[in-house]
Amino acid sequence: MKRDDAELVAHLCEARAGLKVDPDKIYLLESRLAPVARRDGFGSIEEMLVALRTRREERMIWAVVEAMTMGETSFFRDQAPFDHFRDVLLTQLAANSEGRPIRIWSAACGSGQEIYSLAMAVEEQRAQLGGVRVDLFASDLNERALEKAQSGLYTQFEVQRGLHVRRLVQHFEKVDEMWRLSPRIRQMVRWRRTNLVSDLSTLGRFDVIFCRYLLSSLVEPMRKRVIENLALLLEPNGVIYLGVGERLAEATPALRAVVGCDGLFRPDPAYRVAA
Amino acid sequence: MKTCLVVDDSRVIRKVARRILEDLGFEIAEASDGAEALAWCRAAMPDAVLLDWNMPVMSGIDFLKHLRAEVGGDRPRVVFCTVENDVAHINEALACGADEFIMKPFDGEIVASKFFQAGLT
Numbered sequence: 209m210k211r212d213d214a215e216l217v218a219h220l221c222e223a224r225a226g227l228k229v230d231p232d233k234i235y236l237l238e239s240r241l242a243p244v245a246r247r248d249g250f251g252s253i254e255e256m257l258v259a260l261r262t263r264r265e266e267r268m269i270w271a272v273v274e275a276m277t278m279g280e281t282s283f284f285r286d287q288a289p290f291d292h293f294r295d296v297l298l299t300q301l302a303a304n305s306e307g308r309p310i311r312i313w314s315a316a317c318g319s320g321q322e323i324y325s326l327a328m329a330v331e332e333q334r335a336q337l338g339g340v341r342v343d344l345f346a347s348d349l350n351e352r353a354l355e356k357a358q359s360g361l362y363t364q365f366e367v368q369r370g371l372h373v374r375r376l377v378q379h380f381e382k383v384d385e386m387w388r389l390s391p392r393i394r395q396m397v398r399w400r401r402t403n404l405v406s407d408l409s410t411l412g413r414f415d416v417i418f419c420r421y422l423l424s425s426l427v428e429p430m431r432k433r434v435i436e437n438l439a440l441l442l443e444p445n446g447v448i449y450l451g452v453g454e455r456l457a458e459a460t461p462a463l464r465a466v467v468g469c470d471g472l473f474r475p476d477p478a479y480r481v482a483a
Numbered sequence: 484m485k486t487c488l489v490v491d492d493s494r495v496i497r498k499v500a501r502r503i504l505e506d507l508g509f510e511i512a513e514a515s516d517g518a519e520a521l522a523w524c525r526a527a528m529p530d531a532v533l534l535d536w537n538m539p540v541m542s543g544i545d546f547l548k549h550l551r552a553e554v555g556g557d558r559p560r561v562v563f564c565t566v567e568n569d570v571a572h573i574n575e576a577l578a579c580g581a582d583e584f585i586m587k588p589f590d591g592e593i594v595a596s597k598f599f600q601a602g603l604t
Contacts, residue, residue, distance in 0.1 A: 287599070364568065364586050368593045372600045373584040377573050 209234050209241075213257045217241070217272060224273045225349055226405040226430030240275045247271075274350040279425060281318045283370035284325045289449050292469060293416070294329035297447065301415050302337040304445065309341035311412065315404060315419040315438065317346035320357025320397075321370070322418055324389060327396045328379055345411075347402035354399055360389035404434045408441060415443050420471070421451035436462045442475045449473075485603070486510045486527075490520040490543065491535040491564070500533055500564070503591045507604055517541025521549055528555050531603050533594075534581075536565035536572070544579060551580040560601045564589060 214231035221227035229237070241253045248271065250256040260268050284290045301310045312330075314323035323346035330342045348354050367376055367387045380387040402408070404422075417438055423431045438448060439462035448463065450471045462480075463473040487509040489500045494515075501511045512529065514520035518541040520532065532550070536543040543563060550556040560582045565572070568586035576584055583601040585593060598604050 282596075365593070368586060368589075369596050370600075373573060373597075374577065376584075377570055377577070382568075382570055 209238050209253055213254065216257060216261070217276070220269055221273050221276050222427050224269065225277065225403055226426045226434065227273065227276060228425060228427045229276050237276075240278070241272065244271050244275045270351075274352065277316075277348070277350045277425075278353060279316075279318060279421060281321045283321045283367070283375075285322065285370055285420065286452050286471075287370070289418075289420075289452070289469075289471060290325055290329055292472070293326065293449070294333050297416065298330065298333050298342075299336050301445075302340040305340045307340075309343050310416070311343045311414045311443075312345065312416040313411070313414045313418070313441075314344075314346040315402070315417055316422040317348045317357060317399075318350070318353050319362075319366075320346065320353075320360070321362075321366070322346075322420065323357070323397050324360070324393060325370075326418065327393045328375060330396070331393065342396075344397045345400065345414075346397050347400045347404075347411075349401065349403050351401055354401060358394070358399055360394045361386045362389070363387075404437065405430055408437050411441060413443050413446070414441055415446045417442065417446070417448040420449060421454065423450065423454060432460055435460050439463050439475050439479065444475065444477065444480075447472055447474055484508065484510045485530040486512065487531040487533060488512045488514060488520060488523055488529040488559075489533045490514045490517065490538070490546065491533075492516055492538040493535075496535070496564075500594070503594045504533070504598075506591065507595060507598060517543060517546030517549075520546050521553075524550055524553065524556065524559070529559050531598070531601070532559050532561045533585075534561055534563050534565075536563060536567045536576075544575065547576070547579045547581060560603050562597055562601055562603075 214234060214237055217237055218229040218231040221229040238253060245253045245256040248256060312326055317323050323344055327344055363386060367380060379390050379393055419438055426434060442448060450473065452471045454471060461476055464476050466472040466474055487504050489497050489511055491497050492515050497513050504511055512523055514523050516538040534543040547561055562583040562585060563576050563581050564585040564587060566587045573584050583597045585597050
């Protein structure tokens with residue numbers, strides 16, 4: 209892959225989605241873009257990018273940008289945030305819900321492990337929620353990741369990362385060499401393609417947002433913008449879970465770290481008034 | 484240092500598992516079938532057992548049933564590690580007192596994740 213091709217891709221990713229893509233990481237670019245080129249019937253990445261330069265088709269541009277979004281993920285990643293969510297937060301929110309449903313959003317859900325972990329946690333805590341409804345939403349920029357997530361099909365490798373075997377046999381069935389999540393859990397989630405750097409005002413308000421390990425994949429100015437966009441969608445008593453050790457939110461007045469819970473933040477009421 | 488008994492009739496698998504588990508901070512003992520493993524446990528209960536299913540002399544599941552009936556045999560965390568990867572085998576293992584279950588093929592990441600799930604790390 210040539211340097212100016214790599215730079216074109218990096219530029220598109222930043223312009224469209226605020227994504228930080230290093231044009232020097234040719235291997236990464238090629239491994240992500242080769243399947244896109246193949247899928248669209250091009251002989252090579254170079255051919256695809258020639259066509260992209262001349263035709264400037266939106267669909268093709270997004271296919272390239274989306275291919276660069278896939279990050280690492282696993283069920284119950286880091287475990288502790290999910291334990292906190294299930295054992296502390298859910299019951300608190302249910303107790304204060306005043307009959308309103310609890311709304312939870314996995315922003316940048318990737319192939320779905322995060323939102324399904326939350327759905328399993330909700331299911332396990334259901335008896336303690338006093339009949340309060342829990343609505344689960346998941347969004348991602350990557351259309352193919354969303355398709356995979358919605359299928360609920362995971363490889364043997366994927367279901368062995370972060371998922372206790374008791375949860376595996378409770379919630380999954382084996383289909384050939386893959387594992388399929390039960391319809392009961394899958395149907396708890398509603399999906400949507402969303403670009404977090406654009407206008408999010410139609411999504412409504414949330415009690416809980418999971419946006420873990422996304423910010424570090426964005427270019428600097430977009431980190432602040434995304435985190436502030438998300439903060440404005442939080443209910444006054446809502447929380448946002450970032451990745452463990454993600455200190456980026458402290459750079460904005462929109463959020464305040466919750467002491468003792470690494471990666472957990474609450475909206476700052478003063479910021480909301482100012483905004 | 485925590486101890487882990489690696490039970491598998493394949494020397495290659497034992498060697499791979501040993502390397503992974505030593506990196507996780509375990510001291511390793513090896514056994515090539517369930518009977519040998521049981522003798523080990525009667526001499527000194529390990530903290531963890533990584534356990535193959537199909538082995539000559541005594542299978543993994545028979546070893547587990549014997550182990551759980553021993554004095555102090557409830558203490559080791561037992562993680563199966565086998566090609567028997569269907570739900571029936573997993574349920575049988577859990578019913579007999581297994582703590583976790585690795586479906587072969589495995590790598591270091593899976594072993595680390597499963598030992599964490601089993602409360603070993």
